[in-house]
Amino acid sequence: MAGNERLARLVQDDHTDAVEAFEDRIIAQATGSVDADFTALVRRTVVAWTRAFGSPDAEAANPSLLRRILKAVRAAIRRILQGVGIRAQQTMEDSLTDAVMLGARQGSEWLRQVGGGRHDPLPSRPSRGLRNATARVAAAVDERRDRALAALRPARVRRWSAVATAIGTARGAVASIRTNVTWAVNQAVNEGLIAGIRAVGARKLWIAERDACVNCAAYAGHVVDVGDDFPGGLSFDPAQRGRGVDLPAPPLHPHCRCRVVAWKDSWAVEGVPTLPETLRREARRSVARGWSLPSETNAARIRAAHELLRTGAGLPKSVEEFAATAVRAGRFANRSVPTA
Ligand SMILES: [Zn+2]
Structure with a gap:
């Protein structure tokens, strides 16, 4: 694998x-x-x-x-x-x-x-x-x-x-x-x-883009049974939470390019974080880094980063400090995902 x-x-x-x-x-x-x-x-x-x-x-x-x-x-x-x-x-x-x-x-x-x-x-x-x-x-x-x-x-x-x-x-x-x-x-x-x-009798695992919006990012790494819906209204931004209905799969909104893939717990490799865990961590990192598209407001990204730090980001200290600096400044200076 x-x-x-x-x-x-x-x-x-x-x-x-x-x-x-x-x-x-x-x-x-x-x-x-x-x-x-x-x-x-x-x-x-x-x-x-x-x-x-x-x-x-x-x-x-x-x-x-x-x-x-x-x-x-x-x-x-x-x-x-x-x-x-x-x-x-x-x-x-x-x-x-x-x-x-x-x-x-x-x-x-x-x-x-x-x-x-x-x-x-x-x-x-x-x-x-x-x-x-x-x-x-x-x-x-x-x-x-x-x-x-x-x-x-x-x-x-x-x-x-x-x-x-x-x-x-x-x-x-x-x-x-x-x-x-x-x-x-x-x-x-x-x-x-x-x-x-x-x-193949697997479950659905949500994969978001690396610069997904604060709502899609909250679904990243989420796993549900194939016949079940994902819960509506997830968001890293407390101001946008609770809006939206349950849905079987992405797209969550127009121009959303999230997708679902097969996942079984038996595919996990012992001793390393599971793929869903890795995706959830990657989403938290994206929120802390402010990685996003220009179509999203800076205010939403800052609210999301603030909330993430408040509830515990579980990220390396340098990444959390980066987020804290952005929150204090009220903006992320550069929001594009690094290509390297
Ligand atoms: Zn999406």
């Missing part, structure tokens, strides 16, 4: 990278040139506005020119987003089975590495709940488009900045697709993993 560190990295690096590459392919297929089309539209409208009214900051002094510009922008938004929601939905539906299989393959590689023997990946189908969720993406794109079109009425636009804001709203469809795809793919991968875990 490979060492705990190597096992953790297999999932956090190799497997997660493969899932991200899979997500990127689907997102590219679903969105095509939409993002670039919006960039071009912004450029075109600023030129048109400047030509009509003098500068982007100038008020729209001529109502008929304004009407003409807005009509053209509305038409462009309709054209750019034409069929995009449906295409995204279709692309997602077509890729879910592959995503489940990716999870199944990664699960069987995991079993080999962890000492669980050789097991061929089990072919399985995405759940009904997951298949139904793909319908949300088309609705999300339409909602963005409609909101943008409503904001582009002459009565609501005085300056070019309002046009830019509305185009930004429409462009948000791309982010929305990205969020939906990421969520669905990770859900599917975990479904594939769970099928494999069930087949």
